[in-house]
Amino acid sequence: MKTVKKVLFGLLAILILALIGFAIFLNGLKPDYSGKKSLPGLQGEVTTYFDTYGIPHIYADNEKDALKALGYVHAQDRLWQMELLRRVGKGRISEVFGADFVKTDKFFLSLGIDEHTKETLKDLNPNSEVIQLSQAYLDGINEFIKNGPTPVEFYLTGIEKEPFTIEDVYNAVGYMAFSFAMAHKTDPLLTSMRNKLGEAYLNDLAIDSDTSTVWIKNYKGIETDTLGSEISATVMAALDQLPIPQFEGSNSWVIAPEKTKNGKVIFANDPHIGFAQPSVWYEAHVNTPNYEKYGYHLAGVPFPLLGHDRNLAYGLTMFENDDIDFYYEETNPSDSTQYKTAEGWKTYEVVNKTIKVKDGEDVAFTYKKTHHGPVLNNIADQISGGRPVSMSWIYTKPKNQVLYALHGISHAKNIEEFKDALPKIHAPGLNVMYGDAKGNVAWWATAQLYQMPDSLSTKFILDGASGKDEPLRYLDFSENPSATNPPWNYVYSANNQPDTIAGMVYPGYYLPENRAKRIVQLLEEKDQWDKEDVSEMILDVTSPINTNVVTELIKYFDVKQLNAEQLMLVDSLKNWNGEYTLNSTSPTLYHRCEYFMVKNTMEDELGEEMFKQFLSTHLFKRQIGWGAKNIDGVWWDNVLTEDKVETRHDIVMKSFADAWESLVVDLGPDPSEWTWDKVHTLEHQHPFGQVDALRKYFNVGPFPVEGTREVINNLSFPYDGSGFYKVNVGPSTRRIIDFSDVENSISILPTGQSGNPLSKYYKDQAQMYANGEFRKMMLNKKEIEETAESILTFTK
Known part of the structure; x- marks a missing residue:
């Protein structure tokens, strides 16, 4: 009996030690929000105050140091998200999740995001401020990868951590650009519907612009085959499998001083993005003697896509312009390596790729390219035959200056500097919303737009052989729709139809007038707006x-x-x-x-x-x-x-x-x-939450x-x-910036600041978000210091 007791006590001791060891192991995977850390390459000390919601307020003597610290704290909360986002454009999701994602990888490789990135990198000036600051941010990420705890998802998938490079930044932006597009779901489908049913059925669809609906007004006074259906099905399947969110739509409105109670601009923005855990934005407040911004960062991107300071605020909605065209190609009947163009026969470019697959053999695949873009027929088994269909995407055409644009808008001191940066955004198409402390309100549609031949509908697969369906010219940015300080004293966007562009109704995949009509209705019927009124409006649920x-x-x-x-x-x-x-x-x-x-x-x-x-x-x-x-x-x-x-x-x-x-x-x-x-109901789903046993640990809701x-x-x-x-x-956030009291501006995230399930900031905002509550976006240093939950200091 004593022997049995000894054995039982021994087993119990081993179990206790194992549990203690496991607890210590898990605790070691948490982000560090306090203490001191060495960050090689710093010129001086950087102090990071984490507020009660885990948002870092970074104070440094220079911007490079601040960006390096930002990279570190961003990575410790969101490295897994960064990892997935950089893999999409390079066709590396199968390495993480296995053979089920091979078709998704094939699709994204064929888009040419990674190839376009490589071409862009050839022309980068490594000594430019944009690249220097970006590299400082990446150095911070890589320091965490080298010396910080490994997030639990890396253990569960068995993948190794790898350093981040400037290539990863551009590939992340490339994914964002594609996830905005709707043509890939619509054009091939409409072509199949027309071939199957005839024109009479399409005449009874809301394909074209409806002039009776609410449009965004410009103001420049002050400044038969089923192949199409198969392509649509392939694209939908590829996107539906992605373990990261897609960008879908958005609201924003900016109210001029003439319509506000305190005589100052009020700015509101809520970009609509697919829900996932972690949510898409990482908030950070960066302060140096020459730069300050409270920004919202995409995983792995150094400059905020949304932001504000005491002088100005900016945000985004999706423009929904048509920036993808599909073309039927004609293969030479006597030479299958050639396709027809208006100038004669050209040779298909053949691209060979290899996809690494977790727990499986490498997968090699080949696709063709024309001067329009990739031929989609071989990216998935079900569309291997039929007439060749290529995809022309504006993102992969002009020189890519999007990163320079993000730097420009986040560093602008006034409306003129801000506007000067916008022509560098060629894709994705964005409505950029703006308001400032001087009383300016503005909206610009940013995209490289192009004019197609009259009477040509770009909502169907076009003729790629004749040359008759090609763009006639690229529009100058000055021809894009916009409104600056209009006499109706507000600007807004709800992804709805903009007014005429360069004398024409520009094709797009605009959302119906529902939200726009309600926004205009509410703004028109009232003056004397304040922050509380706007916070009620952003939560409006009336159709x-x-x-x-x-x-x-x-x-x-x-x-x-x-x-x-x-x-x-x-x-x-x-x-x-x-x-x-x-x-x-x-x-x-x-x-x-x-x-x-x-x-x-x-x-x-x-x-x-x-x-x-x-x-x-x-x-x-x-x-x-x-x-x-x-x-x-x-x-x-x-x-x-x-x-x-x-x-x-x-x-x-x-x-x-x-x-x-x-x-x-x-x-x-x-x-x-x-x-x-x-x-x-709303449940924020983590990729591992699809496994029932892990759902309660990773999903929120x-x-x-x-x-x-x-x-x-x-x-x-x-x-x-x-x-x-x-x-x-x-x-993806609800933000309200009131320039009469900018230090008490408010926002909310769908779940929490951290993507680490062991962090207390993983889901601490989720119930607040569901309830329609807000929290403060702090700018006042004294308040930040006095209320900080913790302080993390970075030294040389």
């Missing part, structure tokens, strides 16, 4: 468009076919004010009806796969309000029923019946229980949340027929 759709379609309800309970809910829907609050039932019924309306109208013609692709486009969002007004369109008839021609009335009634039946199955027979909080698609508080979701709306896109 004026969805209520219009209800009003239009409810006319076609046959009340004789409804029971008393249904009549009561329809009456409630008729009186709905368009608000999406947690305890309301009208939003739940509306979205079920809307989904079945679109499904019953279009899936019979498109088929299941093409219909799924259509639901992922901005065109679908534009179609909802526009299509509801269409009384006699060809889409209403169900082509699968031979003995009947369906009308809009038939589709409306069937969709309501389908919605009601599905809600009873999912939420029970009592309509009062069909509240929005039961179906509209889920939370029931207010809002919906295309309201100002745009908490959006995909339609998949489930009837449960898992939010996947929304405000």
Whole structure:
């Protein structure tokens, strides 16, 4: 018996020691937010104050030292995110996650992001301030890689840490540029729809600009094959697999002093990006004798994409311009190595790549390139045949100066310096929003725009052989849409259609007017704005468009076919004010009806796969309000029923019946229980959270949340027929800068500052975000020192 006890005590002691060892190991993986660290190459001491939300306030005697410290603290909180982001453009995701990502790597390699980066690096001046500061930031990252604790994700995947280079910065920006684009989801799909169904069906789609909707106004007074469907499916599959977020849309408005209570500019911005854990932005406040900025940084990029100081503020929304064109190529029938151009036959460029695969053999693949760009037919098995289709993307065409632009806008002292940096952004297309302490408000659309031949629709695959479908000229930046200090005393952007550009309506994948209409409505009806008013507005969950759709379609309800309970809910829907609050039932019924309306109208013609692709486009969002007004369109008839021609009335009634039946199955027979909080939820997903056993350790949430698609508080979701709306896109931050009290400006992140699951800042803002709360963005040094949670000092 004593022997057994000794063995048990021995085992218990071993277990305790193992647990202590494991706890010590885990504790060693946490970021260090206090103490002293040596950072080689510093010219002086750098003091970093971490506030109560883990945001670093970095004070240094010079900017190189500050950027080196920024690189270190950014890496200790976000190295895993940096690692994934730099791998996408180089086709290195399969090295981390295995063979399931080979097609994703093939797709991104064929885009030419990495090749374009290599060409850009040849022309860089290593002695320029931009590259010197970028290298200081990278040196800080690499010092953490060398001497800091290894994030737990590296242990779980087994990948080795590697130093970061300037190449990684450009590849990260290249991914950002592509994730904005919508043409890859839309143009091939529309071509297949036209080939399959004919022009009559396309005439009943909201493809072209609608002049009756709200457009962003300029003001310069003061300053038959199915190949297309297969390409769309391939692109969607590649993007859906990515373990990092995509950039989707955004809101921003800047109110001039004439409309504010305190006579100073108020700036608001909430870029809409795919939710993930960690969230996309890393906040940092950098202060030196000659430079100060409170900025929002993309992983691995040294200069903030969003930022403010005491003099000015800037932010971004997506322009949604058309910067990708697809071309049918014609192969020489007597020489398969050649393709046809207006100047004669040219030789395909052949590109060979090798993809390393975790726990598998290397994968070699080859694709062709034309003068337009990569031929997409061999990037995935399902589109290996058919007519060659190439993709022309403006990002890989001109000289890449985007990093210089980010440096320029983050270092501008006034509106003139700020504007001078913008022409360097050739892609992605951005609406850059601006406000300053002197009372200026401005908006510029930044992109390298180009003019195509008249009457040519770039929403379809073009003719690559004749030379007739080529760009006619590149537009000068002065021709881009913009507004500076307009007489209506505000500027805004909600990814909607801009006014004419160089005398033409510029093609794009603009979102419907829903958010724009609400923003303009609220701004127009009120003066005397203050920070509290703007914070309420940025959380607004009212849709004026969805209520219009209800009003239009409810006319076609046959009340004789409804029971008393249904009549009561329809009456409630008729009186709905368009608000999406947690305890309301009208939003739940509306979205079920809307989904079945679109499904019953279009899936019979498109088929299941093409219909799924259509639901992922901005065109679908534009179609909802526009299509509801269409009384006699060809889409209403169900082509699968031979003995009947369906009308809009038939589709409306069937969709309501389908919605009601599905809600009873999912939420029970009592309509009062069909509240929005039961179906509209937000969970921030980490790549490892897809494993059930790891979900609670890496994912954050889920939370029931207010809002919906295309309201100002745009908490959006995909339609998949489930009837449960898992939010996947929304405000990546909500920022409000009031120049009457700039030191008390406010913001919030979706989860937390840190991407390290062992950090206390991993999810400390998540509930606040879901509740619609804010926190301060501190600029006052005395307040920062007095309230600092911890201090980390870097020495030589």
